[in-house]
Amino acid sequence: MDLSIIIVNYNTRRLTLDCLHSVYASVTGYTYEVRLIDNNSSDDSVSSIRNEFPQVDLIANQENVGFSRANNQGIRLAQGQYILLLNSDTIVEPDTFQIMLDYMNGHPEVGAAGCKVVLPDGSLDKACKRGFPTPSASFYYAFGFSKLFPDRPRFNQYQLGYLNPDEEYEIDCLVGAFMMVRRKTIEEVGMLDEEFFMYGEDVDWCYRIKEAGWKIYYYPRTKIIHYKGASSRRKPYKIIYEFHRAMILFHRKHYKRNYSFLTNAAVYIGVAVKFGLALLKNKALPVKKSLNQTDVGA
Structure with missing residues (x-):
């Protein structure tokens, strides 16, 4: 098996079904499997996924165990030489897997890579290429310096806004919405830290991957759409x-x-x-x- 695609679902039935449709519409010479972990959804996600996509290896948890732990459940069972964390609210292009796997196979020094991630309006999801949130990077980001000086590397250490989003770069951090990781890398650095319940696990994983000497690359020769939730609604x-x-x-x-x-x-x-x-x-x-x-x- 070349690729294991790990998807975590929590009350996102329609989005997840759309994501799976795009996955199985992929045109690739590589073999892949899909492992989907449902975190005790209260909608009819589990039955709908089983009816429409019986080929999906589905784990139905009896409680919401969080994003990190659920992904780890899928990783433990994965058979692929590469592991892809893929959000349930994404749409991949038909050539996404082919392009990314070709890239990874041609660059054995790369431990993890991500493609370009765009929002429904076509704008860049800035989380897809980031620096680590050092105290200085976090300060400049939190207090708006990165927006005031978008072309200055000093003030854009976190979102790397000064880098052309259509060019490839070695970066610090990818986003968990689309993160392809080499199995050998996971065997060396371990899986996601389950102390992170639903945020920060991707940043922590990337930190450990780079700490172990692997490279992380942003490769925008293909893209996915990321349907993030509307910020105009109150969050729990x-x-x-x-x-x-x-x-x-x-x-x-x-x-x-x-x-x-x-x-x-x-x-x-x-x-x-x-x-x-x-x-x-x-x-x-x-x-x-x-x-x-x-x-x-x-």
Whole structure:
């Protein structure tokens, strides 16, 4: 088996079915399997997927175990030489797998790669090519310096806005919505850290992959569409909490020992302030009827 595609579903029946349709419409000479993990959806996702795509290897969890743990369930059973994390709210192009696998096979030094990810309006999903969220990178991003000086590398360490999105680069971090990882790399660095429930697991994985000496590449010769949830709807408290908890967890795991007490304190205070502001902003938004694709951790 060349490729194992891992998809996590949580109450995204229609999006997931559309994603699977695009996957099975792929034109490729490579062999692939699809392993889908459902995190105890309350809609009819499981029955619908089984009826329309009986060839999918489906695991139906009895509880929502989170994005990292669910992906790890699929990775443990995967038979492919490459593992692809693919969000349920994405649409792949017919040649996406062929192009990405050709690239990975031709570059054995690359441990993980991602393609160009665009939003439904055609704009770039900026999370698909990122730097690591160091204290300085996070500061410039959080306080808007990256928007004020979009062409200055110093102020765009996180979203790398100064790089042409149509050219390939070695980068620090991909997005979990589409992340192709070499099996040999996973065997060396391990799977996703399950301490990250639904955010930050992709950044942490990329950090460990690069720490082990592998390269990570952004390769925009093909693209996918990423249907992110509308930001104009109120999110459940847990979503906001987990997003900010992931920031603290990542900093403690990878950066705390490299910085002074004052810098670490500033980071924690900054995250706390950002968390409080996010709660206030969220409270003013209309109530969201149900959790959507962004609520599984991508």
